Amino acid sequence: MGRDVTAVTISGEDRRNYREKVRQCLDVLARMLGESQFEFERPHIGLEIELNLIDSAGDPLMRNADVLKAIADPAWDTELGQFNLEINIPPRELGGQGTGELESEVTEHLDHAEERAQEVGGHLVMIGILPTLRRSDIGEEAISTSGRYKMLNDQIFAARGEEMHIAIDGPEPLRMHTDTITPEAACTSVQFHLQVSPDEFGAYWNAAQALAGPQVALAANSPYLFGHLLHQETRIALFQQSTDTRPEELKAQGVRPRVWFGERWITSVFDLFEENTRYFPALLPLCDEEDPLAVLDTGGIPELGELSLHNGTIYRWNRPIYAVVKGRPHLRVENRVLPAGPTAADVIANGAFYYGLVRMLAEEERPVWSRMSFATAEDNLHRAARDGLDAQLTWPGHGEVPAGRLVLDTLLPLAHEGLELWGVDAARRERLLGIIEDRARTGQTGAAWQIATVRKIQDETGADRHEALRAMTRAYVAHMQRNDPVHTWPVGALD
Numbered sequence: 097m098g099r100d101v102t103a104v105t106i107s108g109e110d111r112r113n114y115r116e117k118v119r120q121c122l123d124v125l126a127r128m129l130g131e132s133q134f135e136f137e138r139p140h141i142g143l144e145i146e147l148n149l150i151d152s153a154g155d156p157l158m159r160n161a162d163v164l165k166a167i168a169d170p171a172w173d174t175e176l177g178q179f180n181l182e183i184n185i186p187p188r189e190l191g192g193q194g195t196g197e198l199e200s201e202v203t204e205h206l207d208h209a210e211e212r213a214q215e216v217g218g219h220l221v222m223i224g225i226l227p228t229l230r231r232s233d234i235g236e237e238a239i240s241t242s243g244r245y246k247m248l249n250d251q252i253f254a255a256r257g258e259e260m261h262i263a264i265d266g267p268e269p270l271r272m273h274t275d276t277i278t279p280e281a282a283c284t285s286v287q288f289h290l291q292v293s294p295d296e297f298g299a300y301w302n303a304a305q306a307l308a309g310p311q312v313a314l315a316a317n318s319p320y321l322f323g324h325l326l327h328q329e330t331r332i333a334l335f336q337q338s339t340d341t342r343p344e345e346l347k348a349q350g351v352r353p354r355v356w357f358g359e360r361w362i363t364s365v366f367d368l369f370e371e372n373t374r375y376f377p378a379l380l381p382l383c384d385e386e387d388p389l390a391v392l393d394t395g396g397i398p399e400l401g402e403l404s405l406h407n408g409t410i411y412r413w414n415r416p417i418y419a420v421v422k423g424r425p426h427l428r429v430e431n432r433v434l435p436a437g438p439t440a441a442d443v444i445a446n447g448a449f450y451y452g453l454v455r456m457l458a459e460e461e462r463p464v465w466s467r468m469s470f471a472t473a474e475d476n477l478h479r480a481a482r483d484g485l486d487a488q489l490t491w492p493g494h495g496e497v498p499a500g501r502l503v504l505d506t507l508l509p510l511a512h513e514g515l516e517l518w519g520v521d522a523a524r525r526e527r528l529l530g531i532i533e534d535r536a537r538t539g540q541t542g543a544a545w546q547i548a549t550v551r552k553i554q555d556e557t558g559a560d561r562h563e564a565l566r567a568m569t570r571a572y573v574a575h576m577q578r579n580d581p582v583h584t585w586p587v588g589a590l591d
Contacts, residue, residue, distance in 0.1 A: 106251075106381055110381050110382075110383075111377075111378060111381045113381075113383055114378050114381035114382070114383055114402060115378065115381075117383050117384075117402040118373055118378070118402045118403055118406050119373060120388060120389060121388050121398075121400040121401075121402050121403035122366075122369055122370060122373050122403060123389075124388040124389055124392055124398055124400065125366065125369060125400060125403065125418065126366055127392065128392065128425065129294050129364070129365070129366060132294075133397070133425060134293065134294050134425050134426060134427060135424055135425075135426075136291070136292075136293035136294075136426070138189050138190075138191075138192075139189070139190050139290060139291045139292070139518075140187040140188060140189055140190065140289075140291045141187060141188060141189075141190045141195070141288065141289060141290055141291070141447075141451065142184070142185065142186075142187040142288075142289035142428070143184075143185040143198070143202070143286070143287070143288060143289070143443075143447065144182060144183070144184050144185070144286070144287040144289075145182065145183050145185075145202070145222065145286050145287075145436055145443065146175055146180060146181070146182045146284035146285055146286075146436055147180065147181050147182070147183070147220050147221060147222050147284060147436060148179055148180060148181075148220070148221040148222075148223060148226040148284055149163060149179045149180070149181065149213065149218045149219070149220065149221075150179075150218065150219050150221055150226070150228065150569065150573070151217060151218060151219075152217065152219075153566055153570075154228050154565070154566035154567070154569035154570045154573075155228050155566065156177075156179035156226055156228065156229055156233050157179055157217070157218040157219075158177075158178040158179055158233075158238060159178065159216055159217075159218060160174050160175070160177075160178050160179065160180060160181050160240060161174070161178070161240075161241065162216045163181065163209075163212065163213045163216055163218055164181065166212035166213070166215050166216055167208070167209050167212045167213075168212075169205075169208070169209075171183050171184055171185070171186075171205065172209065174240045174241075174242055175240065175281065175284075176239065176240060176245050176277070176278070176280055176281040177234075177238050177239065177240065177278060177281025177282075178238050178239070178240050178241075179226065179229075179233070179238070179281070180240070180281050180284060181209070181220070183202075183205055183206075183209070185198070185201060185202060185205070187289070187291075190290070190451060190518050190519075190520075191515075191518040191519030191520050192519070195520060195524070196520075196521070196524050198444055198447075199440050199441060199444040202440040202443065202444065203440045203579060206220060206222075206440060207577075210577065219573055220573075221437070221569065221572065221573055221576070222284075222436040222437030222438060222439070222440075222443070222576060223284065223317055223318070223435070223436060223437045223438065223542070223569075223572065224283070224284060224285070224316075224317040224318030224329060224330075224331045224435025224436060224437065224542070224543075225282045225283065225284070225318040225320065225321055225330055225331055225334070225435075226282060226284070226569070227319075227320040227546065227550075227565040227568065227569055228562065228565050228566055228569050229282055229321070229322060230322060230323065230562070231272065231322050234274065234276065234278040234279050234281070234282070235276065235278065236249070236275075236276045236278065238278050238281065239276065239277075239278055239281075244380070247380060248277065248379060248380065248409070249276055249277045249278075251379045251380065252277055252339065252341050252379065253275065253276075253277075255341035255377070255379070256340070256341055256342070256343055257343060258343055259273040259274060259275050260273065260274045260275070260277070260279075260337065260338060260340065261273055261337070262274065262279060262334065262337045262338065263337070264321070264324075264326050264327065264330060264333045264334065264337070265326070266324070266325060266326035266327050266330070266482075267325045267326070268324040268325045268326065269324070269326075270321060270322060270324045270326060272322070274338075277338055277339060279334060279337075279338040280334075280335060280338040280339055282321065282331075282334060282338075283318075283331045283334055283335045283338070284331075284435065284436045285331065285432060285433075285434060285435055285436055286434045286435070286436050286443055286446070286447075287430050287431065287432050288430075288431040288434075288446075288447050288450055288451070289417065289428045289429070289430050289431075290428060290429050290431070290451065290454065291426055291427070291428050292427055292428065292429055293427075294364075294365060294427060296458065297364065297365040297416070297427055297429070298361075298362045298363045298364050298365065298367070299458040299459070299463065300429050300454060300458045301362055301365070301368070301414055301416065301429055302361045302362060302458070302463065302464075302465040303453075303454045303457035303458040303463070303464065303465070304414040304429055304431055304450075304454055305357070305358065305361075305413075305414055305465075305470075305473050306457060306464045306465055306468060306473050307450065307453055307454060307457065308357075308413055308414070308433045308473065308476065308477040308480075309473065309475075309476025309477045309479065309480040309487070309489050309499070310476070310480070310489065310499060310502060310503060310507055311431075311433055311434055311446070311449070311450060311480075312329050312332065312433055312434065312477060312480040312481050312484075313480035313483075313484055313485050313487050313489065313499035313500075313503075314446070314449070314485065314499070314503060314532065314535060314536065314541065315329075315434045315435060315442075315446050315541065315542070316328035316329040316435070316480070316481070316484035316485070316541045316542065316543040316544075317329065317435040317436070317437050317438060317541065317542030317543050317546075318330045318331040318334075318435050318543065319543040319546050319547050320546065320550075320565060321334060323561050323562060323565065325547065325550075327481050327482045327483075328480075328481065328482065328483060328484030328486075328541070328543040328544075329435060329480065329481040329482075329484065329543065330481075331435050331481075332433075332477065332478070332481035333481065335355050335411065336353055336355040339354055339355050339411060340353055340354065340355070341354055341379070352375050352376070354376065354379075354409065354410055354411055355411040355412075355413075356410065356411065356412050356413075357412070357413055357473075357474045357477060358371075358412060358470070358474075359470065360470055361465045361470055365416050365427055368412070368416045369403060369407065369416060369418075372406055372407055372410050373406070376406070376409075376410050378406060378409075379409040380405060380409060382402075382405065383402060384399070384401035384402060386398060386399055386401060388400055397420050397423060397424065397425050398420075399420055400418055403418065404417075404418060404419075411432070412432070413431075413432050413433045413477070414429055414430065414431055414432065414433070415429075415430040415432060416428075416429065416430075417429070417430050429454075431450060431454075433477070434446055435542070437542055437576065437582075438542040438545075438572065438575070438576055438582040438585075439575070439576050439578075439579045439580065439581060439582065440579050441531060441579050441580070441581045442531065442535075442542070442581050442582055444528060445528040445529070445531035445532050445535075445581070446532070448511070448515060448520070448524075448525070448528035448529060448532075449507075449508075449511050449528075449529065449532045451514065451515065451518060452510070452511035452512065452513070452514030452515035452518070452520075452525075452529070453507055453510055453511045453514055454514070455514040455517055455518060456510040456511070456513055456514040456517075457510070464492060467492035467493075468490070468491070468492050472490050475490070476489045476490060480499060483499075484499070484541055484543055484544065485498075485499050485500045485536065485539050485541060485544070486498070486499070486500075486539075487499045489502055491506065494506070500536045500537070500539060503532070503533075503536040504533065504536050504537065508529060508532060508533055508536075511529055511532070512525055512529055515529070531581045531583070534581070534583045534584075535581070535582065535583040537583075538583045540582060540583045540585070541582065541583075542582050545572075545582055545585050545587065546568060546572070548587045549568045549571065549572075549587050549588055549589065550564045550565060550568050552587055552588050552589075553567050553568060553588070553589050556588075567589040568589065570589070570590070571588070571589050571590040574590050
């Protein structure tokens with residue numbers, strides 16, 4: 097939900113006014129779509145990466161404000177937890193020269209921020225869940241000082257009326273209650289943005305949804321939470337549960353969760369914004385002064401601030417984005433399923449795989465969503481989160497197939513073809529998708545490396561779980577800084 101807010105007391109009148117303003121924004125969006133207000137030329141991509149801060153031992157460092165001050169770069173911002181940061185990489189044309197420079201640009205940003213973090217006794221970690229987090233690290237005092245996070249916390253618990261229950265199965269099941277949303281801060285992700293024309297939005301969103309399972313299986317990087325070994329990509333279940341505004345009774349009634357895969361394939365971006373308005377009450381009912389209808393009637397482009405703010409508090413795994421850039425409106429698909437890390441090379445390779453595949457699937461004559469049920473796509477996501485590359489995924493023409501085999505035999509060739517259509521040159525395609533191919537062949541994702549390394553440390557040294565997690569995290573950071581793809585990392589500690 098990007099924008100900052102000032103803490104205010106929210107009245108019933110505020111909620112009524114906000115609801116009406118969101119509906120007005122929705123009407124204006126419908127008119128803009130009908131009048132072809134959106135201009136679309138060469139597509140642009142964007143990238144956001146969330147990171148963690150640790151101290152020299154590998155434990156979380158609650159000093160994001162100090163690190164941000166030291167970095168002194170507007171590309172960086174706070175996230176929910178005081179041990180989190182986020183970087184926004186400027187958008188660029190997909191397939192243009194800027195795409196080729198993306199990995200080096202990310203690496204330069206990370207290297208600069210790491211130097212500054214060391215000045216205040218910290219290090220950066222790109223990882224889905226920081227393995228050394230303990231329950232004592234997630235009290236309300238760990239929330240970043242920005243007013244929007246405190247307000248969001250208060251509104252979620254006001255809606256629930258009770259503590260949050262987190263229950264995740266796995267080899268070492270976790271059950272706990274919490275009275276803050278800070279466990280959400282444990283979830284650090286990468287978001288890939290793709291500008292899409294209004295006419296093509298439905299196809300690209302559907303394709304992204306179909307791809308969610310294979311994406312997560314390939315990139316799983318979150319096996320540990322509060323010392324428990326859980327899913328290969330525990331972040332999926334944790335994020336859904338840690339932002340859930342529904343008490344048990346509302347779950348039983350079928351009320352939708354705010355972290356939501358969705359429930360159907362779509363034909364238009366309007367479907368998603370309309371669902372947001374119909375199903376989800378406001379968490380942050382704050383109105384702008386803009387009259388969007390008046391702006392449109394006078395030839396301007398409205399910001400639709402209330403619609404965007406509401407959309408930012410509904411956490412779809414593939415989220416629609418409306419934005420106005422340099423006076424021109426555009427639409428984006430924000431792909432949110434992947435964890436951060438392990439390296440810049442892995443992140444950009446994951447992006448190449450996604451961008452190549454999503455184009456091919458969106459433009460197929462007989463699209464994948466006409467041959468796969470929506471429920472199957474969602475089931476694939478949860479299977480992949482639980483089992484990573486060992487997951488059995490269901491895919492048209494294959495039935496159930498191991499995730500790694502699906503990637504190697506079916507999806508990688510499509511990704512190569514899609515990147516070629518985007519104009520990505522052959523050398524870059526081969527390098528980035530070569531990383532994906534080698535990861536699928538070896539089976540060594542970030543999650544697999546973490547699990548094997550912790551097991552080896554405990555077996556060889558007799559260390560307890562937390563000490564093993566600390567040693568593994570320090571080794572992870574050392575490998576991350578070298579930018580060698582995770583499938584090449586030797587198992588074990590470095591110190």
